[in-house]
Amino acid sequence: MKNGFRQSMAWLHTWTGLLLGWLLFAIFVTGTSSYFQEEITAWMTPEVQGVSADGAESYAAATRWLAREVPGAGEWSIYSAGKRAAGLQLYWVNGPDAPEDAPTSARLDGAGHKVEARDTRGGAFLYRFHYDLYYINWYWARWIVGIAAMAMLVAILSGIVTHKKIIADFFLLRLGKGQRSWLDAHNASSVLFLPFILMITYTGLVSLATHYMPWGIAANYASEDKFFEAAFPWPAPAEKAGPAPLTAIAPLVERAERTWGAGAGSVRVLNPGDRTAQVIVSTAPDAGMSVRPRSLTFDGVTGKLVGAHDPSGAASATEGTMIGLHAGRFASAVLRTLYFLSGLAGCVMVGSGLILWTVKRRAKLADPDRPHFGFRLVEKLNIGAIAGLPFAIAAYFLANRLLPLAGDGRSDREIAAFFIAWGATFVWAGVRPTPRAWPEALAVTAIAFACVPIVNALTTDRSLVASLIAGDRVFAGFDLAMLLAAAGFGWAASRVLRRTAKPVGRSAKPSPTAAEAL
Amino acid sequence: MTHILLLLFTTTGFALLCLSRTRHQSALVGRKLSARTTRHARWGGLLSLALAFYVAGHGIGWAAGAVEWLGAASLGALVTMTALSIRQGREASR
Helix, strand or coil: CCCCHHHHHHHHHHHHHHHHHHHHHHHHHHHHHHHHHHHHHHHHCCCCCCCCCCHHHHHHHHHHHHHHHCCCCCEEEEEECCCCCCCEEEEEECCCCCCCCCCCEEEECCCCCEECCCCCCCHHHHHHHHHHCCCCCHHHHHHHHHHHHHHHHHHHHHHHHHCCCCCCCCCCCCCCCCHHHHHHHHHHHHHHCHHHHHHHHHHHHHHCHHHHCCHHHHHHCCCHHHHHHHHCCCCCCCCCCCECCCCCHHHHHHHHHHHHCCCEEEEEEECCCECCCEEEEEECCCCCCCCCCCEEEEECCCCCEEEEECCCCHHHHHHHHHHHHHHCCCCCHHHHHHHHHHHHHHHHHHHHHHHHHHHHHHCCCCCCCCCCHHHHHHHHHHHHHHCHHHHHHHHHHHHHHHCCCCCCCHHHHHHHHHHHHHHHHHHHHHHCCHHHHHHHHHHHHHHHHHHHHHHHHHHCCCCHHHHHHHCCHHHHHHHHHHHHHHHHHHHHHHHHHHHHHCCCCCCCCCCCCHHHHC | CHHHHHHHHHHHHHHHHHHCCHHHHHHHHCCCCCHHHHHHHHHHHHHHHHHHHHHHHHHHCHHHHHHHHHHHHHHHHHHHHHHHHHHHHHHHHC
16 A cells, blocks of 8 residues: 555545535435424424324224224224324225225324325425435435445545544634634534444444345345245234124223333224224334334234234344434434434534535645636535535425415425425536525525525414414424524525635635635 | 433533643633643543433433433533634634
8 A cells, every 4th residue: 555544544535425425415414304304294284283182092083083984994004193293194995895096094183183284295205315315216216325325434434544633633623714624624523423423324224234235034034025024014904704893992002001111103903893803003113212113912802912013032123223223213302402413413524524625626726717627516516415405405395385285296296396496506506606606505595494484474374473372392493493594504605705705815825615715 | 400411511521621631721721731630620521421421321211311421422522612612713813
């Protein structure tokens, strides 16, 4: 090795980080938003009101609703929207007599009444995007995301080797010093939050491990389906044997919750109203650190316990807990906030790393006024990725409030708004001179975020003021977060603008591009 | 209460560790500290972080508590770093 170990690690860090940095930034931002997935979905379905009802009784109310509305269904599933959001999501499989196009799902509010919520994917879109992307086949998307995550792990480890003075520079953050400051910000966000960043990258890879490394399953099971059947059983309804009344659901849920010492998250009823009926109660996602639910199966007529599933084998518990650490569904409000802040630090790390690539190379350009193509390309992609993705998220929220409620494919048009906004930022970055495009893109993002609470107040009766008065933490918190985001991007835009407007003192030094002034 | 106490202990811990670095002492307290005080600051900082771990484990449970301790430690270090950065900026402009 001619250049020595550290130099070769620095090379590896620079190029793995740059090549997959834009995608990693998108994964980090959408993944970070997913810590508040339930809140985002609640905000995007303002029709669903009320506090979450008492668990056992709300499941019982839902089964009564189902028995009334779809008595002939072959199976019912009732999912709680979670502790932090109101309502229940119902799915059912229609019986043979039902028409082809009969509905198979409904949403109930906290009081157990059916609500016609607007058609939206809510926070689930951002969550799914962070590992399945969009517009491309999920199978290949997961490979692309996996390669990005692997590159991330390589970049983290090579970054640790490259960083010469982790301990000595631990507390160092020198602001307003150009390249020095960018390096400090990049180091601080990664070193201070290293436990989170290492954990999230590694457990992210683990959560899709069976996708990336199917050979363990291939060696031990006849097919992948056989493995999933054994690891995550999902019993099918038996042949019907004749009518019999369904047992009361609430006592079963209460018994299950007593057995676990944790809340129930879903109830599945197979063959309701038949002698072969079964009731399967499963734990809520926040019942433990592992994401793998425990479940109890009851006889649907007598209410007797007939089976229990507890995936607590060593391998399964390790895998479930690693994914649990990644998703943070077990987290309390405080820990969730810490997760979110750590995720933001990850975004800062990736973003500052991308910008650092241009900052470092600008000083060495032969002609700073006419940089070569590769340099200009990186600059433009940085604007599109770093300002464009947050802008796309704001556009997604705005589309949720502004698109007409009626009409098919409404949720698809919300998602289209997301990608149009994102694509528009890339186009804008491409046609405008870079020093102008940075503050413009950041300012537009700030304005878009600021518009979200305003549009919300104009189009619903759940404005920020109304939410604060009603003590609605989810809605008030969401609107306040939008205002904070607007303030953050506005601050960045004004900073960039001030620095580029100011004449540069030393004439020998090439004038810094907008973002580098931050 | 546990959460506030936890954050308090991790921030104190990193503040003391920061104080135990000779290069930061003049920015933080305006002078160099003696070797003895520096040593005390270092051990005090580590002790504070250990106490924070106990508070987290005892109050939240050792599994979720350990996770929250790491998060609170990151935040405590960030608060310390920001405070130091502001003080250094002020010192430089003086």
